[in-house]
Amino acid sequence: MTTFVKATQAYQQGQRTLPGRYYNAPEIWAEERERIFARRWVCVGRAAELAQPGDYAVRAVGGESVMVVRGQDSAVRAFYNVCRHRGTRLCETERGRLSETIQCPYHAWTYTLDGTLIGAPHMNEVAGFDKRDYPLHQIALAEWEGFLFVNLADDPEPFARAFAPLAGRFSRFNISSLRSGGRIDYDVQANWKLVFQNFSECLHCPIIHPGLAKLTPYTSGENDLFEGPYLGGYMVITAPGGSLTMSGRACGPAVGDLPAEDQNRVYFYTIFPNLLLSLHPDYVMFHTLWPQSPDRTHITCEWLFHPDAFGQPGFDPDDAVRFHHVRVAIPPRRLRAAGLRSGRRGTL
Numbered sequence: 001m002t003t004f005v006k007a008t009q010a011y012q013q014g015q016r017t018l019p020g021r022y023y024n025a026p027e028i029w030a031e032e033r034e035r036i037f038a039r040r041w042v043c044v045g046r047a048a049e050l051a052q053p054g055d056y057a058v059r060a061v062g063g064e065s066v067m068v069v070r071g072q073d074s075a076v077r078a079f080y081n082v083c084r085h086r087g088t089r090l091c092e093t094e095r096g097r098l099s100e101t102i103q104c105p106y107h108a109w110t111y112t113l114d115g116t117l118i119g120a121p122h123m124n125e126v127a128g129f130d131k132r133d134y135p136l137h138q139i140a141l142a143e144w145e146g147f148l149f150v151n152l153a154d155d156p157e158p159f160a161r162a163f164a165p166l167a168g169r170f171s172r173f174n175i176s177s178l179r180s181g182g183r184i185d186y187d188v189q190a191n192w193k194l195v196f197q198n199f200s201e202c203l204h205c206p207i208i209h210p211g212l213a214k215l216t217p218y219t220s221g222e223n224d225l226f227e228g229p230y231l232g233g234y235m236v237i238t239a240p241g242g243s244l245t246m247s248g249r250a251c252g253p254a255v256g257d258l259p260a261e262d263q264n265r266v267y268f269y270t271i272f273p274n275l276l277l278s279l280h281p282d283y284v285m286f287h288t289l290w291p292q293s294p295d296r297t298h299i300t301c302e303w304l305f306h307p308d309a310f311g312q313p314g315f316d317p318d319d320a321v322r323f324h325h326v327r328v329a330i331p332p333r334r335l336r337a338a339g340l341r342s343g344r345r346g347t348l
Helices: 028-037 193-198 210-215 260-262 307-311 318-324
Strands: 043-046 055-061 064-068 076-080 095-097 101-103 110-112 117-120 138-144 149-153 179-188 221-225 228-235 267-273 273-281 284-293 296-305
Touching: 028 284, 043 064, 043 284, 055 267, 076 149, 076 284, 101 117, 110 267, 179 307, 179 318, 193 267, 193 273, 193 284, 260 267, 296 307, 296 318
Parallel strands: none
Antiparallel strands: 043 149, 055 064, 055 095, 064 076, 076 138, 101 110, 110 117, 138 149, 179 296, 221 228, 228 267, 267 273, 273 284, 284 296
């Protein structure tokens, strides 16, 4: 049985804000790319984005360009987005569709969608060269609830072990079968960790999100995960049959077979290091974070609905999308101040 604890009581006592350099120092940023984003399971999007064989997406992960592609066998694989010959980038656009092969634009080395090298002009004349020795460098990939994750580590932690605390936790929401009804991309002038921290509490909601605070009491939060790489729980939706929408009402059918208590709750979870998940009775919203520099983060936000909703008269996904389309920039200068430090006379 899941045990929830009031969010205001779930945090370890004595914890304080990190010193300012952890939010703006280039050397800290470089270490995070190497020790976090290049070694942990990073969300790179939804499997539904790659609906057909040849569909691909390119993501920047841990300082590397990663290509995720659906093969002719319908399997999704991830590769470093570089040719094995001279390291030329294979795919320049963020997303697209390949035919049956991937061809390098420099010397025309050609690979199948599973990464096998099948064409290497002039290399037959090179003694000892064997195309079988030069497939694309594959990257560990896993799928969870319709989300795709990659891990650049040479010996990555098994995905099932890393995600064990989340196993089956959201199955009632049928996330993998939901359909996208809206997406926005935007930048915030803030360190990626600040975005995580902002998502993880609602004490700022009456000031920054007054519309949200009217629909869900900002002190109603209760967490069931509050240690390690996962944090989250629920907040109460006050109006019966309500939702976090512009109208205050559910904008579509329930996303799954939800128990009664879930009909007036919205769940918020942070999945370290770059996925933020919001589960409402009538839709699921998620953010993926793409740190660009110590003080800039690119964010992709997408809304998922029950497939049947799209055929219902009057269904308007914008009722949910517009409610959340609020961007608040955290002033970077606050974090560069020499006075930002932890401990006595410091910040919380």
